[in-house]
Structures are given as C-alpha cells and as structure tokens.
Amino acid sequence: MKRVPYGLEQLMVQAGRDSCGQCGCRREEEHKAGCDGEECPVCGKMLIGCCCDALSPHDAEKIILALYRQFNNLESALQAAGEDGCSATSKSSYLQHAVMRYIFEHVPEEARTELARVFHLRFPGLVPQLQDEEGRGYYTAEQLAEALDIPLAEINERIEAMVTAGRTISTGDGRKLRKVH
Numbered sequence: 001m002k003r004v005p006y007g008l009e010q011l012m013v014q015a016g017r018d019s020c021g022q023c024g025c026r027r028e029e030e031h032k033a034g035c036d037g038e039e040c041p042v043c044g045k046m047l048i049g050c051c052c053d054a055l056s057p058h059d060a061e062k063i064i065l066a067l068y069r070q071f072n073n074l075e076s077a078l079q080a081a082g083e084d085g086c087s088a089t090s091k092s093s094y095l096q097h098a099v100m101r102y103i104f105e106h107v108p109e110e111a112r113t114e115l116a117r118v119f120h121l122r123f124p125g126l127v128p129q130l131q132d133e134e135g136r137g138y139y140t141a142e143q144l145a146e147a148l149d150i151p152l153a154e155i156n157e158r159i160e161a162m163v164t165a166g167r168t169i170s171t172g173d174g175r176k177l178r179k180v181h
Contacts, residue, residue, distance in 0.1 A: 001054045003030050003047075004039045011044035012037065033059075034066030053091040057154070057161035060094060065165050067098035077102040123147045 004010075006020045007027035014037065019026050022037035031038035034048060042052040048067060055063070071077045081099045092100070107115060120126070126147040128137025141159070145152040 001041045001056070003055065003059060004041050005030055006037075009039040009044075012039040012046065032066070033062040034070065048095045049093050051091050051093050057158040058164060060097075061158070061161040061165040063094045064097045064101065067095055068102050071098070071102045074103065074106050077106070 005028045006014075006025045014021055020031055020035060020037045023032035023035035025031050025035070036046055036048055038047040039045070040047045040050040040052050040054060042054040043050050047055075048063065053060070071080070077099050080095060081103070104115070126139060126143055128139055129143065130138040132138070141152060141155045144150070145155045148155070150158075
C-alpha cells in the first residue's frame with residue numbers, strides 16, 4: 001500500500017501548515033522515513049507505531065532503518081520498546097521491528113547465548129542447515145517462510161528490501177559452508 005503524503009492525511013491533519021512540523025516535508029511529498037507525523041494508510045494512526053504492516057517491504061525497511069538510526073544506545077532502544085501499544089496477537093509495528101533489531105545487534109555478548117536459547121524455544125523447527133568456518137548458522141528462505149508463517153515470495157521480497165535499504169545480509173556462497181544436519 002502507498003504511503004500517505006503530507007497534507008493528504010485523514011486523521012493526523014496538521015492544520016494550516018505548508019510543511020510537516022516533524023520532518024519538514026512539503027505538501028503532497030512523502031514524509032521522511034521514520035517521521036512520527038506520518039499517518040498509516042489503513043488505520044489512520046501514527047505509522048511508526050501502528051500494527052497494520054500495510055507498506056511494501058521496501059518502504060517498511062526504509063522506515064525501520066530510519067528508526068533504528070535514531071537510537072543512541074541500548075537504553076534508548078529499551079525505553080522505546082515500552083512505548084509501543086500493539087497487542088500480543090497482532091503484528092509488530094515498525095518501531096518494534098527497529099527496537100528488536102537494535103537490541104539484537106547491541107546486546108552484550110554474555111546475553112547472546114540466552115537470546116539464542118529463547119529463539120530456539122520459540123522456533124524449535126528452525127535449525128541452521130549450513131554452517132560457516134566461524135560457526136555461524138545459515139537458514140534457507142524456505143525454512144524462514146515456514147517458521148515465520150510467511151509466504152516464500154514475501155521472505156525473498158523482504159530480503160531484497162533489506163539489501164536495497166543498505167542492510168548487510170550474511171549469505172553463504174556454498175563453497176566454505178558445511179552441512180550441519
């Protein structure tokens with residue numbers, strides 16, 4: 001679904017302004033990625049905190065990355081984690097995605113083992129099929145689709161969006177990987 005340009009909002013109207021008070025975009029321009037003045041095209045709430053997951057994977061990744069870059073430290077990410085209001089049964093908001101990514105990438109080394117244990121409890125069928133020389137496990141797109149209950153085409157689209165947005169994705173070329181299971 002397309003993003004709502006500034007000035008075309010239905011609920012989050014900034015009356016009498018020629019530009020967004022948060023990001024500075026002009027009338028009928030897209031808000032800057034991560035702007036808290038942008039409206040969700042589905043529910044009309046603040047886009048970064050809604051749980052609709054309505055945008056294309058490419059736009060979603062741009063917003064998640066912009067939010068991620070706003071965190072200064074682990075404490076700021078943890079504080080933002082408590083601000084989101086999605087229910088346990090709904091999808092995660094863009095803010096939640098940014099928080100989870102930041103925490104995962106900045107968690108102290110001693111906590112990584114516990115995170116890995118909890119991850120494997122949550123996704124018991126998701127076991128790396130290949131491993132590199134440093135012991136990092138690699139999953140197939142098919143495994144991710146099954147574990148996350150997302151169509152394979154959407155997994156591939158999300159991976160492509162992450163790469164396009166500048167995220168580094170570790171992929172194995174098959175030459176230096178060994179089969180684990």
